[in-house]
Amino acid sequence: MRRAALAVVLATFLLPARADAQLVTTGLGPVYDGIGHLLTTPEDLVPALALALYAGLRGPRAGRRALFLLPPAWFLGGLVGLRSPMTIAFPLAAISFLAGADSGVRGLIGIAVALFVVVALAAALVVALERPWKRIAARVAGSWIAAVGLLLLGWRLRGAR
Amino acid sequence: MRSRSFAQAALALIVLSLAATPACAHVERGQAAGFLAGLHHPISGLDHVLAMVSVGLWGAQLGPPAVWLLPVTFPMVMAIGGFIGLIGVPLPGVEVGIALSAILLGFVVAREARPPLGLAAALVGIFAIFHGHAHGTELPPGQSGLTYSIGFVIATGLLHVTGITIGLVHRWRAGRIAIRVAGGLVAASGLVFLWRAVA
Amino acid sequence: MKRALPLLVAALAAFAPRASAHEVRPAYLELRQTGEDTFDVLWKVPASGDDLRLGLYVGLPDGCTKLTEPRGVFVAGSYAERWRVKRLGGLSGGTIHIAGLAGSQTDVLIHIHYSDGRSETHLLRPDTPWVKLSGASSMGGRALAYLRLGIEHILLGVDHLLFVLGLLLIVGNRWMLIKTITAFTLAHSLTLAIATLGYAHAPLAPLNAAIALSILFLGPEIVRVWRGETSFTIRHPWIVAFAFGLLHGFGFASGLNSMGLPKAEIPLALFLFNVGVEIGQLGFVLMILRLERSFRLLEIRWPRFALALPGYTVGVLGAYWTIQRAAMMLAGPR
Numbered sequence: 001m002r003r004a005a006l007a008v009v010l011a012t013f014l015l016p017a018r019a020d021a022q023l024v025t026t027g028l029g030p031v032y033d034g035i036g037h038l039l040t041t042p043e044d045l046v047p048a049l050a051l052a053l054y055a056g057l058r059g060p061r062a063g064r065r066a067l068f069l070l071p072p073a074w075f076l077g078g079l080v081g082l083r084s085p086m087t088i089a090f091p092l093a094a095i096s097f098l099a100g101a102d103s104g105v106r107g108l109i110g111i112a113v114a115l116f117v118v119v120a121l122a123a124a125l126v127v128a129l130e131r132p133w134k135r136i137a138a139r140v141a142g143s144w145i146a147a148v149g150l151l152l153l154g155w156r157l158r159g160a161r
Numbered sequence: 162m163r164s165r166s167f168a169q170a171a172l173a174l175i176v177l178s179l180a181a182t183p184a185c186a187h188v189e190r191g192q193a194a195g196f197l198a199g200l201h202h203p204i205s206g207l208d209h210v211l212a213m214v215s216v217g218l219w220g221a222q223l224g225p226p227a228v229w230l231l232p233v234t235f236p237m238v239m240a241i242g243g244f245i246g247l248i249g250v251p252l253p254g255v256e257v258g259i260a261l262s263a264i265l266l267g268f269v270v271a272r273e274a275r276p277p278l279g280l281a282a283a284l285v286g287i288f289a290i291f292h293g294h295a296h297g298t299e300l301p302p303g304q305s306g307l308t309y310s311i312g313f314v315i316a317t318g319l320l321h322v323t324g325i326t327i328g329l330v331h332r333w334r335a336g337r338i339a340i341r342v343a344g345g346l347v348a349a350s351g352l353v354f355l356w357r358a359v360a
Numbered sequence: 361m362k363r364a365l366p367l368l369v370a371a372l373a374a375f376a377p378r379a380s381a382h383e384v385r386p387a388y389l390e391l392r393q394t395g396e397d398t399f400d401v402l403w404k405v406p407a408s409g410d411d412l413r414l415g416l417y418v419g420l421p422d423g424c425t426k427l428t429e430p431r432g433v434f435v436a437g438s439y440a441e442r443w444r445v446k447r448l449g450g451l452s453g454g455t456i457h458i459a460g461l462a463g464s465q466t467d468v469l470i471h472i473h474y475s476d477g478r479s480e481t482h483l484l485r486p487d488t489p490w491v492k493l494s495g496a497s498s499m500g501g502r503a504l505a506y507l508r509l510g511i512e513h514i515l516l517g518v519d520h521l522l523f524v525l526g527l528l529l530i531v532g533n534r535w536m537l538i539k540t541i542t543a544f545t546l547a548h549s550l551t552l553a554i555a556t557l558g559y560a561h562a563p564l565a566p567l568n569a570a571i572a573l574s575i576l577f578l579g580p581e582i583v584r585v586w587r588g589e590t591s592f593t594i595r596h597p598w599i600v601a602f603a604f605g606l607l608h609g610f611g612f613a614s615g616l617n618s619m620g621l622p623k624a625e626i627p628l629a630l631f632l633f634n635v636g637v638e639i640g641q642l643g644f645v646l647m648i649l650r651l652e653r654s655f656r657l658l659e660i661r662w663p664r665f666a667l668a669l670p671g672y673t674v675g676v677l678g679a680y681w682t683i684q685r686a687a688m689m690l691a692g693p694r
Contacts, residue, residue, distance in 0.1 A: 124654030154247030
């Protein structure tokens with residue numbers, strides 16, 4: 001069930017983003033633009049949170065892996081996207097943002113840093129949960145995220161028509 | 162205690178997803194509006210509210226693991242219902258289904274029925290499809306579907322949490338009776354909804 | 361605290377050079393109504409030396425005609441221009457545009473004083489280099505502008521953040537941390553107020569060099585903490601934080617261009633700017649502490665070099681800035 005839910009969430013966010021992906025300008029330069037982008041773009045933030053919750057539930061080891069794999073992977077994906085605007089799926093919102101904001105690698109650094117912080121905080125939060133009911137709360141949150149993902153999939157399919 | 166966990170999780174979600182919004186508020190107006198609309202929507206119809214609170218009440222009556230399984234099942238299956246609605250598959254008799262859900266859920270709460278867990282989840286799930294189908298497709302124009310969905314799911318979950326919190330009185334005898342009475346009232350109002358849907 | 365945050369610091373270091381190049385002093389435009397349709401214009405742009413100024417130019421609302429030609433002078437790190445304009449029907453409804461702002465990294469604070477006592481304040485930033493004048497900005501709008509200026513100033517002031525990080529690496533326990541951060545806050549609020557109210561003034565070039573020196577100073581102290589040695593700083597970090605905090609306060613004051621602010625507005629501006637700085641600083645401290653806790657919960661075993669990274673970053677960047685800024689200071693105004 002959990003695995004299926006995760007698959008649904010990931011699949012949803014793999015779909016091409018709509019063309020109206022917003023552009024965040026904080027006025028503080030590209031690094032902060034990148035940070036702001038991640039924190040204000042639910043398409044990117046929510047799956048990252050879901051992954052962090054999941055990793056945290058699996059224990060510190062899984063949490064560490066997610067922490068050190070996800071941001072670099074995101075960054076690499078973004079780099080590829082910068083070179084060629086092909087629709088590699090996962091960091092797609094990031095790419096569309098970068099294409100518009102013209103802030104390039106620095107924006108990606110901002111995104112990766114923010115991602116690192118978000119994943120570290122969220123995963124550690126879950127790892128620290130000892131009481132069973134708190135762990136269940138994290139799982140319930142996961143199920144809600146899956147529900148959101150499913151609805152988003154519906155919006156995307158409807159928008160495509 | 163248990164209900165606090167849900168509230169905390171929900172709060173954490175809200176806070177996390179909104180933490181940075183003020184900094185860039187001028188860009189994100191559409192998103193925030195979508196979120197608020199989604200948050201508001203499930204609360205706006207009494208039939209929905211009663212059905213979802215009943216799910217929480219029933220969960221509290223049944224105790225673990227139903228107390229958290231039902232509130233997980235409902236939003237998930239409701240999302241499936243919303244999905245079906247979004248891709249354009251019609252579902253006949255949505256209003257009747259919603260009214261029926263209020264009647265039946267109120268009835269099981271009033272009876273304090275204890276079917277096998279799977280059956281309970283299936284009952285909740287079937288009705289959740291109707292609720293999702295009715296709601297998921299009603300996005301105000303010009304707002305973000307994603308943030309609408311987030312607000313929508315959170316509001317639904319919080320309604321369950323409300324039901325569970327009310328259900329905490331189940332540990333006392335008077336409380337048990339009060340819950341059953343409340344279930345009866347939900348069932349009665351469900352009859353009214355059904356009357357309106359058919360007539 | 362010792363085993364903290366190598367990656368974060370690496371990231372900080374990655375954008376430090378750019379951030380230090382950021383012009384943290386905002387430009388300032390003042391329009392003061394002198395007659396029914398006439399306004400005195402004061403336009404101040406950050407400058408270095410006697411002949412270099414930022415390439416920002418004011419575009420006043422359509423229909424403005426110059427009554428006098430602009431006359432400019434270089435004074436104390438800025439270039440100030442004054443002239444008089446006339447616009448039939450006043451300024452409201454017009455649009456002010458700052459040419460060159462979009463490609464820059466600075467802000468422009470705009471104050472308009474009407475003869476009836478009303479005033480209007482706007483903060484323009486590179487993403488929206490224009491503003492439509494409404495007649496008068498609300499108290500809340502002005503307050504928000506100052507608050508925002510303060511938060512921005514600390515978030516872009518990587519040297520200040522690095523100093524705070526150095527303090528975090530030195531302090532041993534929670535009580536010490538609270539004392540140290542409070543001391544730093546008190547000290548820089550004090551000098552920020554003194555400088556903004558005009559009682560004292562610190563020349564920019566030596567000040568920047570001294571701030572860099574304060575960061576460099578923390579580097580060796582961090583190494584002492586690793587080695588388990590002790591020193592005056594390690595025993596009483598709050599005293600050091602207070603002393604250097606006085607310096608940093610003067611630095612913050614450069615972010616609040618007080619010379620152009622109307623007298624009545626200075627206390628409000630000062631207070632909210634300071635609050636903004638503290639919000640940014642506290643946010644930074646809390647984030648570092650939460651991250652450090654997260655790393656412990658995730659049971660991360662950092663390699664040796666990663667553990668040493670924050671300390672070395674503080675030391676190396678401190679040294680680099682000290683040399684760079686000292687050289688700039690000695691080269692003097694050309």
